[in-house]
Amino acid sequence: MGKPLTIGEAATLTGVSAKMIRYYEEIGMLPEAARTASGYRLYNGFLLQQLGFIRQARDLGFSLEEIQSLLRLWRDPCRESREVKAIAEQHLTDISQKIAELTRMQGALAQLAADCGGNSAPNCAILDAMVPEHLLTTPA
Amino acid sequence: MGKPLTIGEAATLTGVSAKMIRYYEEIGMLPEAARTASGYRLYNGFLLQQLGFIRQARDLGFSLEEIQSLLRLWRDPCRESREVKAIAEQHLTDISQKIAELTRMQGALAQLAADCGGNSAPNCAILDAMVPEHLLTTPA
């Protein structure tokens, strides 16, 4: 029941920058905010909740496109939780893949770093490993 | 000692797209390729090795900026492996942070997904958790 907030106040309260709030509105992720007579955007509880929703979803790593879908479901009283869960599980799969990829890099690079002297000498296992073998021609 | 390759052949051989090869040259990451009389770029062993280097470094997740530094060190006979290792260790730190962040998301989201029925009913633990508590006003 509080009176509507300006965009800066909404930003502080939700942790979403004013810049991003305008952007989310522009791309149709959020309904257009009401305006004062002079054109200032105004945010009521409904919009604030959606901003908080976006913030939380971003913190969970969802893309804006996924968040748009999630927000539509959130607003829809007839949604089926199956649809929400499907988006979440897909995202979990993506996260697992990213972790696997990063873990692979971590392992490979840690091995190379372990083999690098890290001193003032020029020879370096890391650099040596960086040129693929099939490009190493025996110098004339 | 093979004769120089065209950009397409170099792309196939190194796994770096022709588009990206031109881009790396444009941003000064690679020395300018030689040209035929008609303007076609030509790639010799030295350039091919650097393209392969870039490809490997990308596979290890290094940014183009980091790769530029690494390439400079690779070309410099007076480098100190310390400098190379420093870049690698910084990157390892970045990787660890990303893994930690993704793992955090994974844990949080898996918990929510476990609490979501995933059926045809509208109530959903995931959506419920998405609105921060401080934005939940007791509806009039």
Place this chain on the structure above:
DNA sequence: GCTTGACCTTCCCATAAGGGGAAGCTTTAT
């Protein structure tokens, strides 16, 4: 010798998810 298709050139545009900042208007506080 000419045509055709594959390859090359440069140039411009688009992506995701923001940030920076200018020019100008409004509101608030002194």
Place this chain on the structure above:
DNA sequence: ATAAAGCTTCCCCTTATGGGAAGGTCAAGC
């Protein structure tokens, strides 16, 4: 009344990469 702070729109920057157009070039086939 004036100054500061906040709001508006508009445009440009980022990272690393892909898409595609318009036009020049090269090699193979006939």
